[in-house]
Amino acid sequence: MxxxxxxxxxxxxxxxxxxxxxxxxxxxxxxQKQFVLTKDRYPHIKRGNYTELNDNHVKFFKDLLGSDRVLTDPNDVQPYNTDWIKxxxxxxxxxxxxxxxxxxxxxxxxxxxxxxxxxxxxxxxxxxxxxxxxxxxxxxxxxxxxxxxxxxxxxxxxxxxxxxxxxxxxxxxxxxxxxxxxxxxxxxxxxxxxxxxCPPRPKSIILAFLGVEDFESVLSTLKLAKEQLSETLSSCELIDAPSLDAVNKYLGIKSPIDEFPFYVLIETSGSDVNHDEEKLNVFLDKAMTRGIVIDGIVTNEPSKMQNIWQLRERIAEALLHTGAVYKYDVSLPVQHFYEIVPLLQNELKDTSATVVTGYGHIGDGNLHVNIAAEEYDQDLVNNVIEPFVFKWVSEKKGSISAEHGIGLKKTEFLHYSKTPEAISLMKKLKNLFDPSGILNPYKVLPLH
Ligand SMILES: Cc1cc2nc3c(=O)[nH]c(=O)nc-3n(C[C@H](O)[C@H](O)[C@H](O)COP(=O)(O)OP(=O)(O)OC[C@H]3O[C@@H](n4cnc5c(N)ncnc54)[C@H](O)[C@@H]3O)c2cc1C
Missing domain, CATH: 3.30.465.10 (Uridine Diphospho-n-acetylenolpyruvylglucosamine Reductase; domain 3)
Structure with missing residues (x-):
């Protein structure tokens, strides 16, 4: 066995x-106005004794027909190089x-x-x-x-x-x-x-890193971004002050703006930089006039964008420098998105936990709650953190795992996000697919 x-x-x-x-x-x-030339799609067919199109041929046809009757722009000729079944x-x-x-x-x-x-x-x-x-x-x-x-x-x-x-x-x-x-x-x-x-790669990407005074303003920023940026909005991420402090303190990565309780990172992706910039400017103008965004920077320079993304992408890594991190990945209705962080800060104030942070994909209602401590304490996890987090999330009709899955750690808490009937059907499916239980045993489903 x-x-x-x-x-x-x-x-x-x-x-x-x-x-x-x-x-x-x-x-x-x-x-996308891209195509594969026949010679590339069928490389096994040996080319016959034909000449290859060159500038002289193009000139000949332009002289013959007039230059406005000869298409040379790749975008214009693309439909003639692609068959209708594409x-x-x-x-x-x-x-x-x-x-x-x-x-x-x-x-x-x-x-x-x-x-x-x-x-x-x-x-x-x-x-x-x-x-x-x-x-x-x-x-x-x-x-x-x-x-x-x-x-x-x-x-x-x-x-x-x-x-x-x-x-x-x-x-x-x-x-x-x-x-x-x-x-x-x-x-x-x-x-x-x-x-x-796979979607077309955007031709224009712009990143805005914004400072916001309170969580209400974070929600207003998200709402306005969805309204104003619509199809160009490609990311909306939240970073709270303790998360940014950790990246700064442990990885030495500095924020490009002053200190705020919350930061919102907004990315747009599109096909026309002028159009995308125009939309972003209207959004920023409205956000600042209404006082929901206080400060921020906008860039489309790849190296600067990369630096800003590090402030978000390296939070988990930075927090690990504290010693131990308890990590939770939950989905919540957006109005309750951040409430759990101050509640946990209060709940854990007399324990070995040193920092409680919240960050994540606010555009998708997905919060990462991270609790840092100098040493790992299983009793704290079993008796305080997990009962509190999972029960609270369930009461708010959230999911105990937004994107990281159940794995081995959360099997006994699955019932907070799935009904008994759903768990029973999952067990039947598992039994049907894997009657001997040889595929990732102990994961996802509770033993009992
Ligand atoms: C820095 C960092 C940032 C992250 N950010 C995000 C994020 O923003 N969003 C998010 O959703 N996740 C995030 N994750 C988690 C990430 O989703 C997973 O690490 C990744 O998707 C798993 O891929 P892996 O190849 O590492 O799989 P592994 O960790 O090796 O495996 C994950 C699980 O899938 C199973 N598995 C792996 N390959 C196969 C296969 N071929 N067939 C069947 N089962 C398989 C394994 O048995 C295991 O149960 C992050 C992780 C890190 C380290």
């Missing part, structure tokens, strides 16, 4: 060691062991991007992302992996390979089996390949 239990890890290690990590296929989408789809099919950042770099060559971005991108693998249904920094714009994963190939517990590697955006032929493997944390099967739809 022991040997069988290690099957999952064995296969995952195999994926990690897979040296032939590669994208199997990248496609293109027509509305052998092009903006999809990526890859092996599960591909690292997220590597995939994004590969897609950049085709002016596409991964619909997912998160701090762990340099090490996490797409199979892990899919299995945890990772959310990340641009969920607000591009949506969940459940929406973006078009198909998966999965190895089932009995060794069968289930080919659901669909690349179609629409396919209503019965049960959507792939969804069972997205977010089930490897308990129903091992993802070995995936097909994802």
């Amino acid at each position: 022991k040997k069988i239990l290690s099957v999952t890890q064995f296969l995952l290690n195999g994926l990690r060691k897979h040296e032939n990590i590669r994208c199997l296929h990248t496609g293109y989408i027509s509305h 052998m092009v789809c903006g999809t990526l099919v890859c092996e599960a062991g591909c690292v997220l950042e590597t995939l994004d770099q590969e897609l950049e060559k085709h002016n596409l991007m991964m619909p997912l971005d998160l701090g762990a991108k340099g090490s996490c693998q797409i199979g892990g992302n899919i299995s945890t249904n990772a959310g990340g920094l641009r969920f607000l714009r591009y949506g969940s992996l459940q929406g973006n994963v078009l198909g998966v190939e999965v190895v089932l517990a009995n060794g069968e390979v289930l080919d659901c590697l669909n690349v179609l955006k629409k396919d209503n032929t019965g049960f959507h089996l792939r969804h069972l493997f997205i977010g089930s944390e490897g308990t129903l099967g091992i993802v070995t390949k995936a097909a994802l739809q």
Whole structure:
């Protein structure tokens, strides 16, 4: 039995060691005004004895027809180089062991991007992302992996390979089996390949880092950003003062603006920098005139944007320098989003906890609550923090795990976010897929 239990890890290690990590296929989408030339799409067809188009030919036709009757701009000629079924789809099919950042770099060559971005991108693998249904920094714009994963190939517990590697955006032929493997944390099967739809890479990205006096103003900023920036809004993140202090203190990364109780990071992505700037300026003007944003900086310089993103992406790393961190990842109705942080600060004031911080994807109602302490104290976790956090979140109709999953740690708390009937059905599904319990045993489902 022991040997069988290690099957999952064995296969995952195999994926990690897979040296032939590669994208199997990248496609293109027509509305991006990109296309693959026939010579590139069918490299196996040997070119006949034809000449290649050159400037003299273009000049000849311009002289013959008039220059306004000859199209040379790639955007204008694209429709004539793409067939109507658009052998092009903006999809990526890859092996599960591909690292997220590597995939994004590969897609950049085709002016596409991964619909997912998160701090762990340099090490996490797409199979892990899919299995945890990772959310990340641009969920607000591009949506969940459940929406973006078009198909998966999965190895089932009995060794069968289930080919659901669909690349179609629409396919209503019965049960959507792939969804069972997205977010089930490897308990129903091992993802070995995936097909994802990949959006066009934006041509213009602008980042605003804003200082805000209170949480009411944070909510007003979010509301105004959604109204004014609409389709260009690609990220809206919250950082509270203790989180920013930690990044500053432990990693030496400085805030570009004065101190505030809250900071809101707003990113826009689009195809026209002038249009996007105009929208952002209107938003900022309104936000400052109404007094909901007090100070801020705006940049579209890549290095400056990277520095600002570090203030958000490296909070978890910074807090680890305190000694121990208790981390919670919850979804909450936006009006209750930050309430739990001051409540916990009060609850924990006479304990070994030193700092309680709240930050996260406010645009998606996803708060990361981090509690730092000099030393890890299991009693504090079991008797104070977890009963308080999970009960409170459940009372507010939130989720005890917004994006990090259940894993081993939260199985006994699953009932706070799932009804007994739902848990019972999950157990039946697990039993159907994995009757011997060899796939990630002990994870997700409570033992009793
Ligand atoms: C700095 C940092 C920032 C992060 N930010 C975010 C964030 O913003 N949003 C977010 O959602 N998450 C975030 N995360 C968590 C992140 O989602 C996960 O670390 C990542 O998605 C998991 O991928 P992995 O390759 O690391 O998987 P692992 O950690 O190796 O595995 C995760 C789980 O999936 C299972 N698994 C892995 N591969 C497969 C497979 N091929 N088939 C079946 N099961 C598999 C494993 O058994 C395990 O249960 C962050 C993590 C870090 C370290």
